Amino acid sequence: MCGRYVMAKAIGDLVAEAEAEADANLExxxxxxxxxxxxxxVVLERLIDEQVHRQVHVAKWGLVPGWAKDPAVGVRAFNARSETVIExxxxxxxxxxRRCAVPAEGYYEWLAAETPKGKKRPFYVHPEDDSLIFFAGLYEWWKDPSKExxxxDQWLxxxxxxTCPSLAPDSSVPVLQDLHGLHDRLPIPMSKDSMAEWLDPTNKDAEALVAMVRAGAYDVAAGWxxxxxxxxVGNVRNNGPELTEPHSGLF
Incomplete structure (x- = not known):
């Protein structure tokens, strides 16, 4: 699963790496x-005058479907299990x-305690080459009925x-073994090619797209x-680059 992550790159770097457009006022x-x-x-593609435009937008993390009566439902929908997402x-x-990519420099995962009274240990997971991760994501627009x-602020x-199971088909790759030992779920990362297919708004074959990003996730994660x-890092009020610095102890 993915419950905390890092995204501290400048908008210009994100736009360049995502090969996207961004509004000049985007913050x-x-x-x-x-x-x-x-x-x-988030990075998404939209059809404008029959042309596909890849854009960077800002979204709230926690999906609120259009039919929701209250945006609070998003609190429980920050991750979507790929096995059941279609149903x-x-x-x-x-x-x-409405598929998108969620860019990240890395994410945090907590290793379960070895004993009932032990403490969970946080780990920072990131690409070895410090490139951005683009997670497979979804997006929705929700209209606030209380707004004119x-x-x-009428549209959210x-x-x-x-996410997918962290147990890779080929678990002989050391980092994939470590990821599975850390948690049984993995946020799905995409390669450049799979991201292009995933974002394509003209492709409606959801089942094939989900299978594609799941199959390619482990190849991308092998470079982490x-x-x-x-x-x-367990306290959301703490925020700074020191959170990603190594801590004593080995995995």
Whole structure:
């Protein structure tokens, strides 16, 4: 699963690496401790005048489907299980037509305690080459019925990150073994090619797209590294590059 992650790169770097467009007024807040319900960047493609445009937007992390009566449902929908995403009411409309990529520099995962009284140990997972991760995601627009037409806050853009089992078909790769030992779920990362297919708004074959990103996730994750970090990351009020620094102890 993915419950905390890092995205501190400048908007220009994100736009360049995502090969996307961004509004000149787009503002992204650097964060080394992003938690659900906060604002995050997303990359999506839209058809404008029959031309596909790849864009960067800001969305709330926690998907709010269009039929929801209250945006609070997003608190429980920051991750979507790839095995059930096509059938789940919360996600089944978005998976067909509103797919996005959620960029991250890395994410945190907690290793379960070895004893009932032990403490969970946080690890920072990130690409070895320090490139961005682009997680397979979904997005939705929710209209606030309490707002008048024309109100800039009338529409809420929200997102969710897809996950898959962390046990890879070829678990002989050391980092994949470590990832599975860390947690039984993996946020699905995409290669450049699979991201292009995933974002394509003209492709409606949700089942094939989900199978594609799941199959390619482990090849991308094989290029990651893990390092133990300090317990400070467990508090969302803590936010700074020091959170990703190595902590004593080995995985």
């Amino acid at each position: 992204l807040r650097q964060s080394w401790n992003i938690a659900p319900t906060t604002d995050v960047p 789940k009411p919360t996600f089944r409309a978005a998976i067909k037509a 037409d024309g109100d800039p 853009l929200s997102t969710s990150i897809l 590294k893990l390092r133990e970090v300090g317990a400070e």
